[in-house]
């Protein structure tokens with residue numbers, strides 16, 4: 378199986394995957410110091426009832442995938458960086474989590490899931506997509522959702538770090554893109570950084586795919 382490569386054209390941007398690969402151990406401790414219920418408190422009441430089929434795209438070390446699995450869901454945890462996937466599988470060996478090496482915007486390994494997913498989570502991932510990758514990524518996410526399926530997306534705001542490709546993408550731009558692709562906004566909230574960084578804040582956006 379070929380690993381998706383980071384770089385221009387596949388949406389991961391130059392330097393994204395090398396950064397996550399090089400720093401996997403330190404990042405793992407940081408991500409796992411947070412609780413799903415704290416980071417994602419704004420979406421808890423919008424999650425589909427269990428058992429649902431949920432994709433966690435850019436799943437990192439699996440904190441959210443594991444929490445969703447513990448809530449009774451089947452989780453497709455998609456993570457392009459092998460070092461993070463390996464760490465995640467060691468930490469969270471749940472049989473309800475299926476790990477996949479894949480990346481936005483194309484997500485070719487999710488072809489079999491088209492129109493089947495009850496929810497998709499992108500936690501701190503969308504900010505890595507360069508502008509040309511965002512419309513095809515949104516189109517793909519919409520296609521993967523079942524009618525009535527929900528998309529949850531968190532967006533990082535503040536100065537992008539110099540050591541990896543990252544964009545401060547305005548929430549209104551992402552909402553407009555989602556609406557153009559057939560997703561109805563459900564909730565939009567704004568909050569402080571859970572790691573206590575003063576110059577960083579987050580938007581949480583929730584959408585629903587229309588039923589025919």
Ligand SMILES: C[S@@+](CC[C@H](N)C(=O)[O-])C[C@H]1O[C@@H](n2cnc3c(N)ncnc32)[C@H](O)[C@@H]1O
Pocket residue numbers: 387388389393394397408434435436437438440455456457458461479480481482499500501502505
């Ligand atoms: C800041 S981390 C967030 C990890 C996890 N979702 C969390 O909230 O703890 C960003 C993650 O997005 C992944 N990523 C970056 N570009 C991606 C892309 N184009 N498609 C899928 N995942 C991507 C990275 O490998 C990394 O695991």
